Amino acid sequence: MSKTIVIGASGQIGSDLTLELRNRFGNDNVIASDIKNAADDVMSSGPFETLDVMDESGVAAVFKKHDISKVYLLAAMLSGSAEKNPKKAWDLNMKSLLSILDMAKEGLIKKVFWPSSIAVFGPTTPKQNTPQLTIMEPSTVYGISKLAGERWCEYYFNKYGVDVRGVRYPGLISYKTEAGGGTTDYAVEIFYEAIRAGKYECFLTEDTLLPMMFMPDAIRATIDLVEAPAEKVKIRSSYNLSGISFDPETLAAEIKKHIPDFSISYKPDFRQQIAESWPGSIDDSEARADWGWKHEYDLAKMTDIMLKEIKKKLS
Numbered sequence: 001m002s003k004t005i006v007i008g009a010s011g012q013i014g015s016d017l018t019l020e021l022r023n024r025f026g027n028d029n030v031i032a033s034d035i036k037n038a039a040d041d042v043m044s045s046g047p048f049e050t051l052d053v054m055d056e057s058g059v060a061a062v063f064k065k066h067d068i069s070k071v072y073l074l075a076a077m078l079s080g081s082a083e084k085n086p087k088k089a090w091d092l093n094m095k096s097l098l099s100i101l102d103m104a105k106e107g108l109i110k111k112v113f114w115p116s117s118i119a120v121f122g123p124t125t126p127k128q129n130t131p132q133l134t135i136m137e138p139s140t141v142y143g144i145s146k147l148a149g150e151r152w153c154e155y156y157f158n159k160y161g162v163d164v165r166g167v168r169y170p171g172l173i174s175y176k177t178e179a180g181g182g183t184t185d186y187a188v189e190i191f192y193e194a195i196r197a198g199k200y201e202c203f204l205t206e207d208t209l210l211p212m213m214f215m216p217d218a219i220r221a222t223i224d225l226v227e228a229p230a231e232k233v234k235i236r237s238s239y240n241l242s243g244i245s246f247d248p249e250t251l252a253a254e255i256k257k258h259i260p261d262f263s264i265s266y267k268p269d270f271r272q273q274i275a276e277s278w279p280g281s282i283d284d285s286e287a288r289a290d291w292g293w294k295h296e297y298d299l300a301k302m303t304d305i306m307l308k309e310i311k312k313k314l315s
Contacts, residue, residue, distance in 0.1 A: 002110070003066050005031040007053050007096075008074030010038035012177040012188075013115070013169075013218065017072060018042050020219050031066050034075070039177065053096040060103060069110040070226065073100050078182040079119055079142040080271055086141040093145035097152060104162040112164040113226050116150050116238035118211060119143035119183075120168060123277045130279035132240045132286045139277045150237035157236040165225050166238035170282060173302060174215035175309040183271040183278075184210055187251060191306045194255050194262045195314060203269045206249040209280035213243030214297035214305075221293055228291040235286060242282035243295040244302070254303045 004021055008014040009032035019041060021030040027046035032038055035052050042048070049062050053075040062068070075096055082089030097114055104112050121130060122137035138144050146168075156162040171184025178188065186202050187210075193200040221241055225233070252264040287293040297305075 001025070001029050002069035003029050003031060004070040004072065005033055005049075005062070005066065005068045006072045006074065007033050007051065007059075008072075008076070009042055009048070010034040010036050011074055012172060012174055013215070013222075014072075014074045015039045015042050015177050016174060016215050016219050017074070017222060019045065020223065021072075022046050024223065031062070031068065033062065054092065056099045059099065060108060063103065063108055070113070071100055071104075071109050071111070072113045072222070072226075073097060074115060076115075077142070079117075079140055079274055080183055080185070082142040082145070083140060083270065083274070089141050090145055093142070094148060097149050101152060101156045101162055101164065104164065105156060105160045110163060111226065112162065113222065114149060114153060114164060114166045114238075115222075116146045116166050116168045117142070118168055118170050118278050118282065119274075120147040120150060120238075121277070121279050125279060127280050129281055129283040130240070131283050132235065140274055143277075154237040163230065164236060165233055167221060167225060167241040167287070168238045168282075169218060169241060170211035170213050170243060172213055172215055172218050173306065175306050175313065176215070183274045184212065186248060187212055190248070190251060190255065190264070191310050192314075194259055195307065195310055198259065198261055199263045199265070200252075201265050201267050202248045203267065203271050204248055204275050205268050205272060206264075206266055207247050208272065208275050209245055209247045210275060211242055211245045211279060211282045213241070213295065214302040217243050217295045217297050220296075221287070224293065225287075225291055232291045234290050239287040239290075239293075240282050240284040241287055241293070242284040243297065244299050245281040246299055251299070251303070254299055255307070258303065258307050
């Protein structure tokens with residue numbers, strides 16, 4: 001059986017994705033890799049390679065060692081962190097993608113998944129039901145790198161036939177890995193602080209509406225796209241992907257149904273400006289039509305699971 005590697009397996013998406021891929025395809029067939037060790041369940045359940053995605057020869061050596069055919073390239077610097085280190089973020093986000101695309105072009109690997117983001121949109125983009133094809137003028141380093149990456153992915157598909165696939169992730173919410181420097185990370189932090197302290201100070205305003213998705217939906221979408229027949233994948237830049245949209249006040253109200261004394265306050269920081277440049281809701285009808293995407297989790301179901309699982313984790 002062909003083998004798969006997840007580059008960035010210690011991150012929020014990577015840890016969950018690795019475990020689900022191993023569940024579906026077998027532990028030994030999915031290699032986890034990152035510059036640092038991943039979560040214990042990732043480390044203990046299958047092969048792990050310490051890997052710097054910027055080390056092109058090292059990456060190629062690991063691909064050859066394990067006879068890799070599919071690559072999930074998740075290593076990236078996220079929006080909040082990227083604004084503090086623009087050139088470092090650009091180098092990490094772009095050079096890693098181009099090196100992997102070149103390896104695919106040369107036939108070393110057969111299929112590449114690379115995630116884009118709602119950060120590709122900007123202040124001039126339509127805010128509600130943002131369409132697949134629209135104005136894209138990102139105002140952040142992260143968004144600029146993701147938009148450039150989308151164009152490179154489509155270019156390598158059209159020019160060299162590289163089988164590259166991607167989705168524009170909304171904000172992702174998971175109980176397994178804590179937040180890692182993104183603008184939508186309040187929607188993870190709030191659950192931890194609700195349980196730890198019974199209160200949360202949010203870095204966005206109460207009415208900042210953003211598109212979000214519970215991690216199990218995001219993982220399923222990712223694998224379903226990669227496993228879809230090539231003829232069903234009609235967009236090679238990145239597909240719009242949507243789950244649920246809400247603002248901090250709405251999420252806090254849902255948490256209060258479980259923790260009545262929970263309180264939220266607001267102290268917007270530099271991420272507020274980033275959030276205001278992004279859509280409030282996404283039209284993902286192309287993904288639904290082309291490869292059958294459909295989300296499963298609404299706000300109530302997600303909140304219930306998040307609180308139960310974080311309580312278990314923290315105890």
